[in-house]
Amino acid sequence: MSSAEGRGRTVDEAVDAALIELKESRRNVDIKVITETPDEAVVEVTVIDHEAAGASGSAAAPANGKGEIARGLVEGLLKHMGVRAQVTVRPSSEPITLDISGRDLGALIGWRGETLRALQSVTNVMVGRHLAEGERIIVDVERYRQRREHTVREIAMRAARQVKMTGDAITLDAMQPFERRAIHLALEGDPDVTSGSIGEEPERRVVVGPRKPAAE
Amino acid sequence: MAVRAAERIRKAITLVNSVADGAGDEDITPTEIAEAIRDCLELSEVDDVANVRRYLGEALDAVSDGMPADFVAMTLYAALGALREGRPAG
Numbered sequence: 001m002s003s004a005e006g007r008g009r010t011v012d013e014a015v016d017a018a019l020i021e022l023k024e025s026r027r028n029v030d031i032k033v034i035t036e037t038p039d040e041a042v043v044e045v046t047v048i049d050h051e052a053a054g055a056s057g058s059a060a061a062p063a064n065g066k067g068e069i070a071r072g073l074v075e076g077l078l079k080h081m082g083v084r085a086q087v088t089v090r091p092s093s094e095p096i097t098l099d100i101s102g103r104d105l106g107a108l109i110g111w112r113g114e115t116l117r118a119l120q121s122v123t124n125v126m127v128g129r130h131l132a133e134g135e136r137i138i139v140d141v142e143r144y145r146q147r148r149e150h151t152v153r154e155i156a157m158r159a160a161r162q163v164k165m166t167g168d169a170i171t172l173d174a175m176q177p178f179e180r181r182a183i184h185l186a187l188e189g190d191p192d193v194t195s196g197s198i199g200e201e202p203e204r205r206v207v208v209g210p211r212k213p214a215a216e
Numbered sequence: 217m218a219v220r221a222a223e224r225i226r227k228a229i230t231l232v233n234s235v236a237d238g239a240g241d242e243d244i245t246p247t248e249i250a251e252a253i254r255d256c257l258e259l260s261e262v263d264d265v266a267n268v269r270r271y272l273g274e275a276l277d278a279v280s281d282g283m284p285a286d287f288v289a290m291t292l293y294a295a296l297g298a299l300r301e302g303r304p305a306g
Contacts, residue, residue, distance in 0.1 A: 117233060118293040124286040136236070177237040201230035
């Protein structure tokens, strides 16, 4: 598997820089954010070897038994649904992540990822007895979830920059729990801003505001 | 599709998903989830479509029995699916 490090002002720019070097598209790569500050982002972009990933789904069963069980069940489920797609276990992902790829899988993602989320729930119920307490399987279709997480992280960084400039809090659009979590994680290391959530599901929104100095 | 019922079921699903996904920014109790499901059951339109009330009842039972969040979510998705399908109740 080939990989490249990318640098840029934003994660997107850094990823683009690495993609140019690798001559690859976003769909075929795995992106790991190494550092992300308001001024610079550094990412490691690794080209996914689909054949190896497919092989890891079947051959690496002993090493990743739970992933393999989940992969088999999801593959069977998709077959019953009449969906032609390839299911692979994302290499060295924690938690275990299943990638579903194929043609015209938009229906499997659904409105705002609803169908994808339902598929993940069903998968976790099916695999549940093989999982430890609190352990979960993540299901991703055409890297939708990963791309969405990237997008909301970008939004978070942009909001953080604006908060630092103006000193005013910003309320973001309503988001799903995994998206809000991505924002909290993206901003938790920032000494100048803080994030919290307001409102009730499904209209719960993240608020990014200036971090108040500790009371003396 | 019965819009109000769909909205309420989606709200219940989001609550359950918050527990499952662990956004880490709220504390959702089983009582809140049960309340959200009861809100769905209060609507008369859930009786117009086959299986919706049954799935919602099963979801409520699952919450009471302390079943995993994914199981509750799956049952709620089934209710939403039945609603979308829109087969008239017999």
